[in-house]
Amino acid sequence: MLLQHVVTESEAKTRIDKIISNVNQEQSRSQVQLWINKELVKVNGEIVKANYKCQEGDLITWSIPESEPLDIEPENIPLAILYEDKDLLVVNKPKGMVVHPSAGHQRGTLVNALLYHCDDLSGINGVERPGIVHRIDKDTSGLLVVAKNDKAHSSLAEQLSNKEVERKYVAVVHGVINHDTGMVDAPIGRDPKDRQKMSVVENGKHAVTHFQVLNRFQEYTHIECQLETGRTHQIRVHMRYIGFPLVGDPKYGPRKTLDTEGQVLHAKVLGFKHPTTGEWLHFEAEPPAYFVELLTTLENMY
Known part of the structure; x- marks a missing residue:
């Protein structure tokens, strides 16, 4: 697949690998560099190196190899x-x-x-x-x-x-959220400082998360989140962005957290229209045992 991008004024003097990874957010910067090394990337029809700094108006073309x-x-x-x-x-x-x-x-x-x-x-x-x-x-x-x-x-x-699919998640986050409901409307893209992470960035994709407090503990909050969009790591990134990272999250949470072998996050509700009959289907799945046990522990901790 051949893709192309014209360098804008704001992108001028930026490395080509960074520009392509920002445009093609599903790919890491290291992956883009591999494409450049394989001579799959051209600027104005010429092969360049990964450290090439683009100029306004440059035409970048690149091929994504078949996996x-x-x-x-x-x-x-x-x-x-x-x-x-x-x-x-x-x-x-x-x-x-x-x-x-x-x-x-x-x-x-x-x-x-x-x-x-x-x-x-x-x-x-x-x-x-x-x-x-x-x-x-x-x-x-x-x-x-x-x-x-x-x-x-x-x-x-x-x-x-x-945005016609109903998706609700439950989670436990660090900190006590004082307001009962809230909404995070912040664009998400690759973290420019760490390409293995996502973050709220100015040129990211539109992302909206609604949340509601279910229970408060002394240092934690049990919440329900409803997705309006479905970006990579959306709930994890958005809750960290507003200062309430998920418990156990090794990528976006604090170093000192509860030992839960990964983020405490469960997709509890799913609703959609059946593709053939048009009937609305609604499903719920209660959180797994470790999640329920954690809530009980937090309830009795203090």
């Missing part, structure tokens, strides 16, 4: 399926499970389990992500809808894009 397909094996991994028909299924993903295979996680993923369970999954997202319409992080538990065919996938993806 090498992973050898994904079906695995007999138990799934908590709340609903299933010929078009889709809704699954309650456990904490610690990666959604789809990648270079570092080729086994034990939700996709491995789905391939064992289903003979038919949509192919819109390619061989690495069959059926996957949306994702949640490895250490986030909760509800996901999986498409069994391309028609269902397209319908569900359109609903997500149009």
Whole structure:
């Protein structure tokens, strides 16, 4: 796939690898540098190095190489399926499970389990992500809808894009939130200081999170979050941005936190229109045992 970008006045004198990674936010800066080293990036038709500083009006073109397909094996991994028909299924993903295979996680993923369970999954997202319409992080538990065919996938993806899907999460955060409800409206993109993280940045993608306080403890708050958009790490980034990072979050939380083996975040509610019947489907999954036990511990701590 060939992409292009014309350097703006504000981008002048900026390294080309930084510009491309800002434009193509799904890719890290190190990945962009690999493309440059493979001579897949040109400026005004000429090969350049990663430290080239662009000038206003430069035409950058770059090719994204085809990813090498992973050898994904079906695995007999138990799934908590709340609903299933010929078009889709809704699954309650456990904490610690990666959604789809990648270079570092080729086994034990939700996709491995789905391939064992289903003979038919949509192919819109390619061989690495069959059926996957949306994702949640490895250490986030909760509800996901999986498409069994391309028609269902397209319908569900359109609903997500149009903000028609109901998604509510519960979480525990550091600090005591004094107001009962709130909204975070702040754009999210790659952290310019750490390309392995996301952060609130001026040129990021539009992101809105609504939250409601469910319970307050002496040093923590139990909240419910409703997503209006679905950016990478959105709740984790937004709650950190307003000063209430998620408990246990190794990437965005404080060093001193509770030992929960990852962020305390659970996708509790999922609602959407069935792609074939048009019926509104609503699902709820209570948080896993560790989450409930943590709430009890916090309630009795002081």
